[in-house]
Amino acid sequence: MAAEYSLVINGGRVLDPETNFDAVRNVGVKDGRIAAITAKKILGEETIDADGLVVAPGFIDTHWHYTRPWSNKLALRDGRTTLLDLEFGTHGPYIHQWYEENRGNTQVNYGQAVAHEFARSEVLDGFTGAQDLPSASKTRAAGTGWSVKLPNLEEGNRILQLLDEGLQAGGLGIGSTLGYMREGVSARELFEIQRLAGLYGRQVGAHCRYTPGTEVTETNGFQELLANAAALGAPAMACHFNNPGYNLVHELLVRMRERGMNVWGEIYPYAAGSTALNAVFLEPEMWVETLGHRYEDTLQDVVTGEFYTQQSREEMLKKDPVRLVVLYKMPESAILDWLKLPGVSIVTDGMPMLPDDDLTWDTPYEDLPNTHPRGAGSNAKSLRLARENDISLMQIVAMSSYNSARPLGLMGLTAMQERGRMQEGMVADITIFDPQTVTDNATYAKGTLPSTGIPHVIVNGTVVVKDSEVLKGVNPGQPIRFEPVESRATPLSVEGWTKQYYAAPVDFCGPSGC
Numbered sequence: 001m002a003a004e005y006s007l008v009i010n011g012g013r014v015l016d017p018e019t020n021f022d023a024v025r026n027v028g029v030k031d032g033r034i035a036a037i038t039a040k041k042i043l044g045e046e047t048i049d050a051d052g053l054v055v056a057p058g059f060i061d062t063h064w065h066y067t068r069p070w071s072n073k074l075a076l077r078d079g080r081t082t083l084l085d086l087e088f089g090t091h092g093p094y095i096h097q098w099y100e101e102n103r104g105n106t107q108v109n110y111g112q113a114v115a116h117e118f119a120r121s122e123v124l125d126g127f128t129g130a131q132d133l134p135s136a137s138k139t140r141a142a143g144t145g146w147s148v149k150l151p152n153l154e155e156g157n158r159i160l161q162l163l164d165e166g167l168q169a170g171g172l173g174i175g176s177t178l179g180y181m182r183e184g185v186s187a188r189e190l191f192e193i194q195r196l197a198g199l200y201g202r203q204v205g206a207h208c209r210y211t212p213g214t215e216v217t218e219t220n221g222f223q224e225l226l227a228n229a230a231a232l233g234a235p236a237m238a239c240h241f242n243n244p245g246y247n248l249v250h251e252l253l254v255r256m257r258e259r260g261m262n263v264w265g266e267i268y269p270y271a272a273g274s275t276a277l278n279a280v281f282l283e284p285e286m287w288v289e290t291l292g293h294r295y296e297d298t299l300q301d302v303v304t305g306e307f308y309t310q311q312s313r314e315e316m317l318k319k320d321p322v323r324l325v326v327l328y329k330m331p332e333s334a335i336l337d338w339l340k341l342p343g344v345s346i347v348t349d350g351m352p353m354l355p356d357d358d359l360t361w362d363t364p365y366e367d368l369p370n371t372h373p374r375g376a377g378s379n380a381k382s383l384r385l386a387r388e389n390d391i392s393l394m395q396i397v398a399m400s401s402y403n404s405a406r407p408l409g410l411m412g413l414t415a416m417q418e419r420g421r422m423q424e425g426m427v428a429d430i431t432i433f434d435p436q437t438v439t440d441n442a443t444y445a446k447g448t449l450p451s452t453g454i455p456h457v458i459v460n461g462t463v464v465v466k467d468s469e470v471l472k473g474v475n476p477g478q479p480i481r482f483e484p485v486e487s488r489a490t491p492l493s494v495e496g497w498t499k500q501y502y503a504a505p506v507d508f509c510g511p512s513g514c
């Protein structure tokens with residue numbers, strides 16, 4: 001009998017979160033797609049024995065800031081087949097080139113939103129040439145306008161035009177680091193960028209104002225994003241709401257979805273976050289006085305592992321303002337709550353490994369510069385916690401895949417209508433793990449150790465991780481983007497757009513008239 005499939009995965013427990021399918025089956029892959037899910041014996045040119053293993057949709061990370069060969073390897077070891085940056089993103093004029101640069105040489109599927117912060121850097125600080133998040137050390141060093149400056153009418157329009165350029169090029173909505181900007185971003189500005197993305201039916205994903213904050217301020221920050229989304233009928237994503245107030249933020253998302261709105265949220269399963277030392281919310285007025293933290297207990301240097309004091313923080317700010325730090329902000333016990341929330345996505349917020357000038361695909365994991373462990377371990381950690389705490393496997397698999405694919409698919413993003421699902425006809429992005437042993441190994445002290453218990457990962461029908469080894473030179477990753485389109489903003493002349501932008505009243509006619 002001749003092999004009918006290029007790849008067959010035999011005897012694994014197949015989980016599909018969309019249909020709740022959970023049964024032992026054989027999976028046949030052909031032409032990059034799942035061609036069969038069957039109890040019958042099937043033959044492939046290549047065979048994986050999945051006896052005792054779970055066969056799940058490839059994990060989707062919508063909050064990944066560091067698409068590099070050495071970091072993508074770690075993501076694959078954690079079961080991730082798609083890495084998108086929907087929070088920070090890439091500069092609008094650079095979106096097309098970013099996709100071109102990753103084409104044919106990337107092991108995972110890849111994609112970017114358009115970066116609000118970089119549009120502001122260009123217009124308000126004069127920094128051109130920004131790329132993706134690792135460029136932020138340069139753009140932030142070029143000035144503080146991106147954070148503190150309120151644009152005038154002309155500047156405001158220019159910001160929108162740069163964002164529009166990225167949306168026309170197929171960017172995945174707009175990512176905003178609003179919480180890093182101060183009085184520079186008016187309520188009107190956030191509303192206008194949500195309107196612009198909404199004209200394309202695309203989401204704005206935001207690190208909201210006041211994150212991380214108190215239960216009140218944190219929730220208010222998300223309410224700003226979500227109220228705009230409701231008023232505009234535009235999709236929105238609440239970035240890392242794993243902070244005080246998470247219960248209410250989740251309830252808002254669920255209730256808005258019940259009313260037909262495409263809004264969702266993501267968490268990373270760690271009590272600590274990670275950011276640059278000069279983040280506005282780490283200043284004493286906010287971090288110490290408002291939020292009640294002590295630097296000595298909560299602010300740790302990623303490289304040295306030392307905790308800062310107020311004085312050592314100030315000294316370091318002069319030397320290396322964007323140095324990466326870990327900040328402890330939530331009780332460990334909250335993580336289990338987050339992992340039980342329906343409809344939520346697990347992401348990583350994976351950060352750069354710096355300095356990275358000499359890193360290559362071959363750099364051993366243990367030699368990679370330290371970074372927050374979430375980039376290496378979020379998915380395996382969630383699966384381990386589920387095992388240890390009796391959380392259903394289907395819930396974690398849904399959070400790792402379908403819960404991100406579904407809302408992105410609803411935006412008309414074809415690539416996400418056919419991923420995140422273990423169903424015949426879907427793209428064969430598949431993660432195979434051992435539910436009894438899967439575990440994270442990365443720690444705050446050593447954040448670059450790969451997860452284990454995820455022996456096989458398949459991207460677009462091609463085996464990329466085999467027997468827990470990432471295969472060198474195998475680059476089946478596909479772009480996750482919209483088709484380039486004409487500007488949807490052109491019906492508004494630049495002059496009209498100016499008026500639309502700041503001059504109230506704006507065109508407020510809703511679907512049912514004025």
Ligand SMILES: [Zn+2]
Nearest residue numbers: 087207239240
């Ligand atoms: Zn963030």
